[in-house]
Amino acid sequence: MEVLRGFSEPNMATSTRIQNVAPRPGFSALHRLRKRRKGQRVKDPLDDLLLKTLTSQRAMEERFLQMEERRFQRDLDVEERRMQLEQRRFELEREHEFRMFNVFAQMLSILKQSHSGSSSSVAMPRGLDFSQALSEITGMGGGGGGDLQEMRARPLSERRVDMHGFCSPSDFQRSPYLSARGNIASIFRGSTEEGYKAYHADKYDEDKNPNGIINFGTSENKLCFDLMSKRLTQTDMNLMEPPLLQYPDWTGHMFLREEVARFLTYYCKAPAPLKAENVIVLNGCGSLFSALATVLCDPGEAVLIATPFYGGITQSVFLYGNVKLVYAYLDSKITGTSTRPFQLTVEKLEKALQNARAEGVTVRALILLNPQNPLGDIYSLSELRDYLEFAKRHELHVIVDEIYMLSVFDDSATFHSVLGMDRLPDPQRTHVMWGITKDFAVSGIRFGTLYTENQDVANAVASLCYFHGVCGPVQHKVAQLLRDRDWINQVYLRANRARLKAAHTYVTDELKTLGVPFLNRNAGFFVWIDFRKYLKTGTFEEEMLLWKRFLDNKVLLSCGKAFECSEPGWFRIIFADKTHRLQLGMQRIRKVLEEREQEILAEEKEQPCQSEQDGKADSTDEVIFVSRHQEPTSASSSNLGDLIGLLQQQMRSSDWLQKNTAEQFAQEKPEIYDVFSKLVGKQ
Numbered sequence: 100m101e102v103l104r105g106f107s108e109p110n111m112a113t114s115t116r117i118q119n120v121a122p123r124p125g126f127s128a129l130h131r132l133r134k135r136r137k138g139q140r141v142k143d144p145l146d147d148l149l150l151k152t153l154t155s156q157r158a159m160e161e162r163f164l165q166m167e168e169r170r171f172q173r174d175l176d177v178e179e180r181r182m183q184l185e186q187r188r189f190e191l192e193r194e195h196e197f198r199m200f201n202v203f204a205q206m207l208s209i210l211k212q213s214h215s216g217s218s219s220s221v222a223m224p225r226g227l228d229f230s231q232a233l234s235e236i237t238g239m240g241g242g243g244g245g246d247l248q249e250m251r252a253r254p255l256s257e258r259r260v261d262m263h264g265f266c267s268p269s270d271f272q273r274s275p276y277l278s279a280r281g282n283i284a285s286i287f288r289g290s291t292e293e294g295y296k297a298y299h300a301d302k303y304d305e306d307k308n309p310n311g312i313i314n315f316g317t318s319e320n321k322l323c324f325d326l327m328s329k330r331l332t333q334t335d336m337n338l339m340e341p342p343l344l345q346y347p348d349w350t351g352h353m354f355l356r357e358e359v360a361r362f363l364t365y366y367c368k369a370p371a372p373l374k375a376e377n378v379i380v381l382n383g384c385g386s387l388f389s390a391l392a393t394v395l396c397d398p399g400e401a402v403l404i405a406t407p408f409y410g411g412i413t414q415s416v417f418l419y420g421n422v423k424l425v426y427a428y429l430d431s432k433i434t435g436t437s438t439r440p441f442q443l444t445v446e447k448l449e450k451a452l453q454n455a456r457a458e459g460v461t462v463r464a465l466i467l468l469n470p471q472n473p474l475g476d477i478y479s480l481s482e483l484r485d486y487l488e489f490a491k492r493h494e495l496h497v498i499v500d501e502i503y504m505l506s507v508f509d510d511s512a513t514f515h516s517v518l519g520m521d522r523l524p525d526p527q528r529t530h531v532m533w534g535i536t537k538d539f540a541v542s543g544i545r546f547g548t549l550y551t552e553n554q555d556v557a558n559a560v561a562s563l564c565y566f567h568g569v570c571g572p573v574q575h576k577v578a579q580l581l582r583d584r585d586w587i588n589q590v591y592l593r594a595n596r597a598r599l600k601a602a603h604t605y606v607t608d609e610l611k612t613l614g615v616p617f618l619n620r621n622a623g624f625f626v627w628i629d630f631r632k633y634l635k636t637g638t639f640e641e642e643m644l645l646w647k648r649f650l651d652n653k654v655l656l657s658c659g660k661a662f663e664c665s666e667p668g669w670f671r672i673i674f675a676d677k678t679h680r681l682q683l684g685m686q687r688i689r690k691v692l693e694e695r696e697q698e699i700l701a702e703e704k705e706q707p708c709q710s711e712q713d714g715k716a717d718s719t720d721e722v723i724f725v726s727r728h729q730e731p732t733s734a735s736s737s738n739l740g741d742l743i744g745l746l747q748q749q750m751r752s753s754d755w756l757q758k759n760t761a762e763q764f765a766q767e768k769p770e771i772y773d774v775f776s777k778l779v780g781k782q
């Protein structure tokens with residue numbers, strides 16, 4: 100072989116060069132010998148032998164040359180074939196790029212059309228009508244105010260969404276520096292973060308800024324900084340090995356994914372060990388919503404969610420993925436199959452899905468928040484099963500957000516993770532998220548995790564993880580934290596639950612004293628409060644005014660519109676805060692409410708019949724509501740508190756006090772007066 104290769108070396112370039120090969124020494128000797136024999140005609144046996152040798156050598160050489168030529172021809176064919184394949188691959192790549200370009204161009208034109216509000220390319224006279232653009236792009240559900248029935252009757256595409264109602268998008272000027280999408284992103288930030296920005300500019304500080312804003316609006320746990328900072332600064336947390344300082348697997352280091360799998364297996368009570376390869380970690384559940392929406396839906400498609408819901412989801416699913424939300428409206432009335440206010444039922448999900456489909460909207464997934472933010476509801480196993488079965492029937496993915504799963508602070512309440520279910524109706528379409536932000540009181544550490552058995556979904560999300568990675572040293576810390584089961588169970592969770600419960604009790608007792616109805620739940624950091632009686636008219640504009648009034652009085656709350664609540668007048672208070680801030684915040688709230696009450700009374704005196712005509716919400720029903728749906732297991736002392744709140748509320752919101760003076764009552768029914776006055780603490 101070596102000989103052959105050496106022999107063919109000079110002829111590698113082309114087969115034609117073979118013809119130009121210089122005659123070899125053996126070849127010319129044969130030629131000379133033939134000439135000599137022609138001249139001498141003497142038969143010499145040695146000559147004969149030489150002639151035969153040279154002839155056969157020549158035949159061999161010719162044979163070699165033929166073989167060589169054939170080999171070159173073969174090589175040439177292979178080379179030509181390779182070039183053709185290369186060319187074809189190149190063409191396919193171009194075609195693919197062209198197709199992708201078309202898809203992007205279509206996406207852009209859809210986005211542009213949505214902005215301009217028409218399919219024509221006529222320029223808008225005053226820049227973009229953002230309000231309209233938003234209603235068309237994101238406008239699947241919430242009403243900008245007014246009557247809910249009327250709003251629901253309108254087609255989804257006509258409904259307007261004022262991005263949490265904080266600011267009207269039309270207040271925004273279109274920036275010439277931004278794309279249409281950039282302008283919308285800018286509106287999101289402007290509208291959702293007005294209060295947040297105000298808070299950061301004027302934060303309350305006991306010593307340095309006692310007149311600053313108290314933040315009851317952001318869902319953070321501020322009760323456990325002491326425990327967390329102590330644990331996170333222990334020596335086992337400080338590791339700086341080379342792998343932590345290098346690019347990681349984008350889905351997270353294996354040591355962390357294994358730890359997450361063990362952690363979730365334990366706390367979600369999974370029937371079998373969860374697998375590390377089904378775990379992805381990234382920088383928070385907000386990013387996870389964004390990634391999941393992008394990989395499960397195409398632009399313009401939708402995800403079903405019950406309102407009220409944590410409003411950040413709107414932004415998460417829309418900003419990158421251009422995915423819309425379709426709302427299943429829950430409200431405070433107990434009707435049909437629901438047994439508690441704002442109860443999620445399959446009936447409501449079905450209705451919302453059918454409405455969306457009737458309008459040509461493709462719904463790909465259902466989002467479930469459990470425990471629910473802002474309601475604090477925890478779903479029972481049978482409820483969970485019903486929702487998952489509903490999703491399976493309609494081939495919807497289910498994104499289950501369990502970010503508050505360890506923040507259940509009353510033993511009477513039991514949280515069920517879908518990962519703990521014996522059998523998932525549709526495991527390939529069930530995706531569960533959790534993070535440390537809430538349950539470990541560290542919203543500054545961006546960490547969220549996805550558990551999905553669907554490897555296609557996992558792979559697609561993994562691609563996006565490149566943009567949402569968690570840095571190596573933090574991955575190490577989180578793994579150490581999740582591994583420390585003793586500390587979590589014996590120290591952290593015990594203290595956290597006790598503190599959450601105490602803070603919740605403080606705020607709800609205050610509300611009872613104020614006679615304000617609320618949902619009494621045992622999970623999360625929030626109380627869902629009914630301030631409807633403080634609205635002069637039952638509109639979102641009034642709700643907005645009340646929200647601003649609180650902010651002017653240096654207390655930041657979240658109003659119902661921020662959660663796309665269908666009834667104006669509901670607010671969310673975050674109670675997971677230190678006592679001195681809770682006290683001051685509640686004091687400021689009380690002041691606003693008392694002022695409002697006086698104003699409303701004064702106006703009603705001036706126009707006695709007006710309030711009914713205005714459609715002002717009568718919260719009397721809901722006081723009974725809230726009281727009635729109290730957990731039967733709750734302590735009798737809290738029922739007594741509710742009763743007092745209920746009585747106070749009913750007295751204030753009716754003309755009972757005018758009609759029934761205390762003296763008159765005491766004379767008529769002295770025994771009842773005695774009990775009653777003890778109850779309301781007026782003796």
Ligand SMILES: Cc1ncc(COP(=O)(O)O)c(C=O)c1O
Pocket residue numbers: 318382383384385386409411468472500502534535536542546547
């Ligand atoms: C229900 C719910 N899911 C997700 C998030 C966002 O979580 P993260 O801080 O991990 O982005 C929040 C934050 O308030 C939330 O309330």
